[in-house]
Every structure is written in C-alpha cells, then in structure tokens.
Amino acid sequence: MNPELGNFALALACCMAAGQAILPLIGASRRDARLMALAPALAVGQMIALITSFACLIHAAITNDFSVQNVAANSAVSKPLLYKITGVWGNHEGSVLLWAMILSICGGAVALFGRNLPSALQARVIAVLGGVAAGFELFCLTTSNPFARVWPAPMDGQGMNPLLQDPGLAFHPPILYTGYVGFAVPFAFAIAALIEGRVDAAWGRWVRPWAVAAWCFLTCGIAMGSWWSYYVLGWGGYWFWDPVENASLIPWLTGTALVHSAIVVEKREALKIWTVLLAIGTFSFSLSGTFLVRSGILNSVHAFANDPARGVFILGLLALVIGGSLLLFAIRAPQLTTGGLFAPVSREGLLVLNNILLCSICAVVLTGTMYPPFMSLLFGKTISVGKPFFDATTIPLAIPLMVFMGFGPMMPWKRAQMWPVLRRLWWAACVTAVALVVATFQMREILPVLATATAVWVICSSVADIAERLRLFRQPLGQSWQRARSLPRAVFGAALAHAGVGIVVLGIAGMSQAAHRIVEVHVGQSEMLAGDSWTLTDVKPAEGPNYTALVATIEVRHNGKLVTTLHPSKRTFASQHQTTTEVAIHTNLMADIYGVLGDKHGDDANPTYVLRLHYNPLAPWMWLGGLIMAFGGALSLSDRRVRVGAPRRAKTVDVVVVQ
Amino acid sequence: MTRKSRRLWLVVACMIGLGSAAALTLNAFSSNIVFFMAPSQVHSKPPPADRTIRLGGMVVAGSVHQEKVKDAPVAIFDVTDGQAAVTVRYEGILPDLFREGQSVVAVGTVNPDGTFRASEVLAKHDETYMPKEVAEELRRSGKWDPRFGKAPDAASWNTMTAADNAKKPATQTP
Numbered sequence: 001m002n003p004e005l006g007n008f009a010l011a012l013a014c015c016m017a018a019g020q021a022i023l024p025l026i027g028a029s030r031r032d033a034r035l036m037a038l039a040p041a042l043a044v045g046q047m048i049a050l051i052t053s054f055a056c057l058i059h060a061a062i063t064n065d066f067s068v069q070n071v072a073a074n075s076a077v078s079k080p081l082l083y084k085i086t087g088v089w090g091n092h093e094g095s096v097l098l099w100a101m102i103l104s105i106c107g108g109a110v111a112l113f114g115r116n117l118p119s120a121l122q123a124r125v126i127a128v129l130g131g132v133a134a135g136f137e138l139f140c141l142t143t144s145n146p147f148a149r150v151w152p153a154p155m156d157g158q159g160m161n162p163l164l165q166d167p168g169l170a171f172h173p174p175i176l177y178t179g180y181v182g183f184a185v186p187f188a189f190a191i192a193a194l195i196e197g198r199v200d201a202a203w204g205r206w207v208r209p210w211a212v213a214a215w216c217f218l219t220c221g222i223a224m225g226s227w228w229s230y231y232v233l234g235w236g237g238y239w240f241w242d243p244v245e246n247a248s249l250i251p252w253l254t255g256t257a258l259v260h261s262a263i264v265v266e267k268r269e270a271l272k273i274w275t276v277l278l279a280i281g282t283f284s285f286s287l288s289g290t291f292l293v294r295s296g297i298l299n300s301v302h303a304f305a306n307d308p309a310r311g312v313f314i315l316g317l318l319a320l321v322i323g324g325s326l327l328l329f330a331i332r333a334p335q336l337t338t339g340g341l342f343a344p345v346s347r348e349g350l351l352v353l354n355n356i357l358l359c360s361i362c363a364v365v366l367t368g369t370m371y372p373p374f375m376s377l378l379f380g381k382t383i384s385v386g387k388p389f390f391d392a393t394t395i396p397l398a399i400p401l402m403v404f405m406g407f408g409p410m411m412p413w414k415r416a417q418m419w420p421v422l423r424r425l426w427w428a429a430c431v432t433a434v435a436l437v438v439a440t441f442q443m444r445e446i447l448p449v450l451a452t453a454t455a456v457w458v459i460c461s462s463v464a465d466i467a468e469r470l471r472l473f474r475q476p477l478g479q480s481w482q483r484a485r486s487l488p489r490a491v492f493g494a495a496l497a498h499a500g501v502g503i504v505v506l507g508i509a510g511m512s513q514a515a516h517r518i519v520e521v522h523v524g525q526s527e528m529l530a531g532d533s534w535t536l537t538d539v540k541p542a543e544g545p546n547y548t549a550l551v552a553t554i555e556v557r558h559n560g561k562l563v564t565t566l567h568p569s570k571r572t573f574a575s576q577h578q579t580t581t582e583v584a585i586h587t588n589l590m591a592d593i594y595g596v597l598g599d600k601h602g603d604d605a606n607p608t609y610v611l612r613l614h615y616n617p618l619a620p621w622m623w624l625g626g627l628i629m630a631f632g633g634a635l636s637l638s639d640r641r642v643r644v645g646a647p648r649r650a651k652t653v654d655v656v657v658v659q
Numbered sequence: 660m661t662r663k664s665r666r667l668w669l670v671v672a673c674m675i676g677l678g679s680a681a682a683l684t685l686n687a688f689s690s691n692i693v694f695f696m697a698p699s700q701v702h703s704k705p706p707p708a709d710r711t712i713r714l715g716g717m718v719v720a721g722s723v724h725q726e727k728v729k730d731a732p733v734a735i736f737d738v739t740d741g742q743a744a745v746t747v748r749y750e751g752i753l754p755d756l757f758r759e760g761q762s763v764v765a766v767g768t769v770n771p772d773g774t775f776r777a778s779e780v781l782a783k784h785d786e787t788y789m790p791k792e793v794a795e796e797l798r799r800s801g802k803w804d805p806r807f808g809k810a811p812d813a814a815s816w817n818t819m820t821a822a823d824n825a826k827k828p829a830t831q832t833p
Binding site: 581 | 665668669672673676677679680683684686687688690691692693694695711713725727730731732750751752753755756766
C-alpha cells in the first residue's frame with residue numbers, strides 16, 4: 001500500500017510539474033494574472049507531493065519492505081537504522097528521486113521567498129523549474145522507478161556495500177545534490193530573462209542570493225566528499241581527479257564565476273549577457289555532471305548496454321534542456337541591451353579577470369575530463385589523464401587568480417588608481433614576502449612555494465580589507481566597533497570566503513609536503529617518520545556486528561613523549577566477501593598523523609604486518625577552509641540587504657555607458 | 660582611455676587567459692597522458708623508461724609473493740592478458756580488492772629489464788566487474804567474447820596463461 005502511495009505521489013508531482021511548466025508561461029505572455037498565480041500554488045503542491053513520495057520510500061526502507069525491489073537490492077534487516085535511511089539515496093533510483101525532490105523544494109522556495117519578484121518574472125522562473133522537474137520525474141517514473149515491486153518478495157535484502165556504510169557518506173550526497181540542483185534557480189532566472197528580453201540590475205540582485213546559496217552547498221558538498229575519500233578510502237590523498245570528482249568541480253568553478261559576475265550586473269549593469277550564459281552553463285555542467293558521469297554513460301559503454309532506455313532517455317533530456325536553453329540564448333541574447341565597457345583598473349575590471357581565469361581553469365579541467373572518454377569513443381584508444389596533468393595546468397592559472405583576488409575587494413568601482421590600493425596593502429605584501437622566503441627554505445618545488453605565498457597574500461589582504469573598512473588602529477577601538485556593527489554582513493562574508501580559499505590552498509600546499517612510509521614490522525618494532533617514532537605494540541582480532549576485524553595499536557612518540565595511540569584496523573565482511581581498511585587519524589589541526597594497517601605476512605608464530613604511516617601537515621585546513629568559504633557565503637546571505645531590500649525595477653531601461 | 664582601447668584591453672585579457680590555458684593543456688598533454696597497455700603490448704613495443712603507463716590484465720594465480728627491500732615490503736606478481744605476462748613490483752599496500760586471478764590495473768614505468776615498477780595498483784571492482792580496459796584487451800586477444808556470456812572463471816584463465824608462458828621463454832620473468 002505504502003509504496004503505491006509513494007508512486008502515486010510521484011506521478012501526481014509529475015503532472016503538477018507539467019502544468020507548472022505550461023500554464024504560467026501562457027499566463028505570463030498573455031498577462032493573465034489568474035494563470036500566473038497558478039505558478040506558486042503548483043510549485044508548492046509539487047514540493048509536497050515529492051516530499052510525501054520520498055518519505056514513503058524511506059518508510060519502506062525502515063520497515064524492511066523487501067517487496068520493493070529497490071529496498072531488496074540495497075538494504076538488509078541487519079543494517080543499522082541510519083544506513084537504512086541513507087541507503088535510500090545510495091543507489092541510482094533513490095538518488096534520482098532525491099534529485100527531483102530537491103528541485104521541487106527549490107521551486108517551492110522561489111514560490112515562497114520570491115513574493116517580491118514581479119509576477120511575470122516569478123511565473124516564468126517557476127515554469128522553467130517545472131519543465132526541468134517534469135522531465136526528471138518522468139525519467140524516474142518510466143525508467144528508474146524506485147517503487148517497483150518484486151515478486152516473490154525475498155526474506156532479506158542483499159545489503160549495502162560496506163564502504164558506503166559511513167556517517168560521512170550519509171550526508172554528503174544530499175548536500176552535494178542541493179548544490180547541483182540549486183543552480184537550477186539561476187538557470188531558470190536566466191531563461192526567464194531571455195524570454196522577457198530584459199536583464200537589469202534588479203535581475204542581478206534577485207539572482208545572486210540563489211547562486212550564492214547553491215554555491216555554499218556545492219562548496220560544502222565537495223569538501224565533505226574530499227574528506228570522505230581521505231579517511232575512508234585510506235589511500236592518504238584527498239583528491240583523485242577522477243571524473244566524478246571533476247564533475248562537481250566544473251560547476252563549482254563556473255558557479256564561482258557566476259557569483260562574481262552577478263555583482264557586476266547588480267552594481268554596474270554590465271556583463272549581462274555573459275552572466276546569463278554563465279547561469280545556463282553552470283546548470284548544464286551540473287546536469288551533465290550528475291547524469292552523464294555518475295551513470296557512467298561516457299566512462300563505459302557497458303552502462304548503455306545495461307539499460308539502453310535509461311541512457312537514451314537521459315541523453316534526450318539533457319539535449320533538450322541544454323540545447324534548448326543555448327538555442328534560446330542564441331536567438332534572444334543579441335536583443336538584450338549590452339552594458340558599458342569599463343576601465344581595466346577598477347573593481348569590475350578585476351571581476352572580469354576573475355571570470356576569465358576561472359573559466360580558463362574550468363576549460364582545462366573539462367578538457368582533461370572529457371578527452372579520454374572521447375578518445376576511446378572516437379578512436380578506440382585507451383588513455384587516461386591524471387594528477388600530473390591537472391597539476392601542471394590548473395596551478396599556473398590559479399596562482400594569478402589568487403594574486404588578483406587580494407586586490408579585488410580593495411579596488412573602487414568605475415575608475416581606480418593603483419597607488420592608494422597598494423598603500424593599503426603594503427603590510428599584506430610584506431607578510432607575503434616573508435612567507436615566500438620561509439616557504440622557499442622549507443619546500444623544494446616551486447609550485448608549493450608560490451601557492452603558499454599567494455595563499456598568505458589572500459588571507460592577509462582579506463584581513464587588510466576588513467581592517468581598512470573599520471579604520472582599525474587609526475581610530476579608537478570603540479569607533480571601530482561601531483563601524484563593524486554598521487558594516488554590511490556581506491562584506492564580512494566576502495572577506496571570510498576569500499580567506500577560506502587561502503586556507504584551503506595553504507592546506508593543499510602543506511599536503512604537498514606530506515611524508516609517508518610503508519614498512520613491514522614485527523609487533524614491538526619501531527620506525528621513524530617525520531621526527532616521530534611509531535611503534536606497533538599490539539595486533540588483536542575483534543568482532544563487529546556483521547564483520548570480523550584485526551585491530552592494531554600503534555604508539556606515536558615525539559622525543560619519547562607519547563603523542564597519540566592509533567588503532568587502525570582491517571575489517572572482513574563475510575557476507576559480501578569484502579575487506580575494508582579503517583584508517584586511524586590523529587589531528588592537532590596543524591598536521592594529521594594517519595596510520596593504515598595492511599596485510600599480515602609470515603606464520604602465526606612470528607607474524608609481520610605491513611603498515612602505511614602518513615604525516616600530513618596542514619591537512620585539516622583543506623576542509624576547514626572549505627567550511628569557512630561556505631560559512632562566508634551563508635553570512636553574506638544573512639545580510640539585511642538580501643532579506644529586506646526588495647529591489648525595484650527601473651521604469652525605463654537605461655543603459656549606463658561609462659567613458 | 661577611449662572606448663576602443665578599453666575593448667582592446669578586454670579582448671587581449673581574454674586571449675591571454677584562454678591562450679595560456681590552451682598552451683598549458685597542450686604542453687601537459689604531450690608529457691602527462693597515460694596510455695593503457697596490455698602485457699603483450701609491453702613485450703612487443705616496450706615504452707621508454709621514463710614514460711608512465713597503465714598496465715592492465717589478470718593477476719596470475721600463485722604468482723604473488725613478498726620481498727623485503729630495506730625494511731619496505733615489495734609485492735611482486737605477474738599480470739597477464741592471456742598472451743604474455745609482465746612481472747610487477749609494487750612497494751606498498753595492495754588494495755583491499757586485490758586478488759589472485761582477478762583483474763588489476765597498475766600505474767608505473769617499465770624497467771630496462773622488462774619488469775614493471777608500479778607506483779599505484781588499482782583494483783576497483785567486485786567479483787563480477789572488471790575494468791573496461793582489461794575486458795577490452797581480453798576480448799581483443801580472443802580469449803573472451805562478451806557476447807557469449809560473462810568472463811570465464813579466473814582459474815581457467817590462469818591455466819591457459821601458464822601454458823602460454825611456458826612456451827615462450829621471452830615472457831618468463833627474469
């Protein structure tokens with residue numbers, strides 16, 4: 001009964017989404033207020049229906065309803081409750097439903113929070129969201145229905161990959177998906193603006209909060225994914241440059257560019273067409289990222305062979321959404337009024353540079369990701385592109401980006417002089433120079449040295465920006481405090497986000513100096529790594545709920561003083577014939593001490609164990625910086641101007657030309 | 660600044676950005692692309708010693724053993740595509756999914772003596788799935804046609820390979 005209710009709610013949502021896609025569009029073109037008023041109502045209705053549907057699937061998983069094929073294939077009675085719930089989105093069908101549900105929540109949010117939008121624009125935005133949602137709900141219903149029944153129902157499910165039974169992975173997909181799907185809202189705004197033929201400062205101001213919100217979630221999702229691969233996969237690294245990871249990085253890069261170029265639209269009414277294109281591009285990359293790469297269509301031709309209907313449907317849908325929006329862009333963009341050109345030395349000039357560099361990095365990552373699958377499809381050559389390629393291409397482009405990032409927030413709009421800006425940044429430049437010298441002595445390769453220096457530069461210039469605005473140390477502290485309270489939160493948010501980037505890059509530069517050793521030792525034997533002495537004191541078997549484990553005890557001492565005791569282990573899951581490695585990590589926020597237990601060799605009387613020992617300096621900073629970036633974005637969203645200041649559209653479209 | 664020079668500035672900035680991206684990409688492609696090779700290809704056309712390749716095939720059953728070089732454990736095993744075998748030396752912990760008789764991909768360089776020095780060993784697959792490149796090579800060498808069912812049992816693979824190896828002294832590991 002319950003799964004049927006879920007199925008019905010899904011079908012109902014699909015119908016409502018179809019109505020949501022068509023009726024408000026007709027209403028907006030005919031200026032029919034009643035049809036336009038349908039848009040928010042349908043969006044909220046669709047959201048409620050999809051949440052109901054998703055709740056039904058979770059209910060089926062919790063109550064062990066193995067007559068539902070999806071539950072039978074991915075769950076088991078013995079699985080802990082948390083993983084029964086998170087297992088719902090750990091598979092193809094469930095994750096498509098989650099995707100659709102988040103999209104419907106975005107539509108509902110536009111309906112509820114977008115009351116200050118002009119009704120025609122709001123109707124069109126919701127209609128575009130409805131159109132995309134209808135397509136994916138139809139995909140869910142026809143080719144990957146999570147509520148499909150199986151008969152006869154098995155007594156127990158097949159269980160879940162032990163690697164996925166981890167609290168980190170439980171919340172990573174919903175956050176990442178919210179980031180991906182969130183960019184549907186700027187996309188819908190861009191399409192609505194193209195239909196209307198009007199992009200102005202107010203449009204930029206409406207789009208930006210949605211883009212920033214999506215960007216925060218995507219940043220968080222990427223950081224969490226990287227953290228998960230660091231401590232679960234146990235290979236000691238944090239970013240593999242594999243297509244799935246790149247699929248999240250590419251929309252992040254264009255999304256970051258979008259967040260910045262929308263400022264120029266809002267403040268200067270320039271870069272309008274470019275911003276519309278970025279909004280379309282970011283969502284297109286999100287879509288192709290989730291569906292092309294994750295479903296493995298491009299990576300392996302076998303994914304097609306498994307279920308051709310699924311692949312053809314998704315390719316058709318992508319072609320329709322992406323191709324259709326680009327076609328609309330090609331037809332309507334020339335009719336949009338272009339903004340003025342502006343001086344290279346100005347805030348908008350630096351924001352253009354930011355966009356050029358971010359898009360260049362994006363192009364490079366895209367090339368590196370797409371080249372191997374295209375080579376194998378077209379020429380049958382199997383090649384792969386890995387870390388050396390991406391390091392050699394992205395870092396040289398990221399370094400100038402970081403250098404300009406320091407100047408950006410200091411630069412006035414319109415026409416700026418270099419000298420006053422330089423004068424305010426002199427101490428940041430001094431600290432950077434010191435960092436450069438120190439880093440040169442500490443590290444050997446040139447790229448980590450440059451990365452460290454530019455990261456210090458970005459952090460210092462963010463601090464300098466805030467200090468300058470508060471007139472810190474030039475006025476009594478009380479007055480600075482008064483200024484701090486009246487300063488918009490968006491300014492603090494931007495400075496925090498920039499500093500977060502610097503912290504991430506410092507972490508990455510630190511990780512390039514990571515040391516590791518692979519040793520084979522007897523119990524009681526000590527090895528040295530990075531100035532610490534690591535002693536394997538004990539290895540014991542242990543029993544878990546559905547596995548048996550071998551747990552090692554490693555004591556790490558620095559100059560004879562005990563730093564920490566690590567307990568890495570190796571688990572064997574009998575039911576799935578799988579072993580997993582449980583990494584032990586001790587962190588003091590400046591470095592991670594990271595131990596992995598490998599194979600056992602020799603006879604039982606005198607066994608030796610392979611250990612992998614890592615010393616990862618500054619590793620936690622990478623994820624900490626990611627969180628700071630997301631927090632900075634959230635802080636700027638909480639700004640009064642976003643909540644209260646309902647932007648008004650100018651009565652006539654006036655083009656600002658700056659000479 | 661005139662309108663013309665401002666536009667020129669924008670165009671030049673775009674050209675520099677995209678131009679350097681293209682230059683970096685081409686430069687990195689020429690030195691950093693990693694080709695996939697099967698053991699028989701490594702034998703017929705050994706790549707230069709400094710060139711990183713991905714070597715893929717089946718791990719020959721019974722070939723895995725350990726050596727200790729200066730306290731560091733080295734795993735040694737043979738990888739085969741049914742026509743030739745290459746000995747792989749890997750200093751590190753073999754992945755959890757590494758098994759004898761199953762497919763594997765090793766990333767590294769070929770030593771002058773014909774052995775393979777792996778910097779990374781990947782065994783990202785379960786009992787039924789094998790990496791696409793390995794499946795493709797098996798198909799090409801005529802040992803397995805995916806149209807006629809799934810890959811034959813790993814045990815039968817290795818007996819075939821062992822026999823092949825015995826006939827060809829060149830493929831014997833030194």
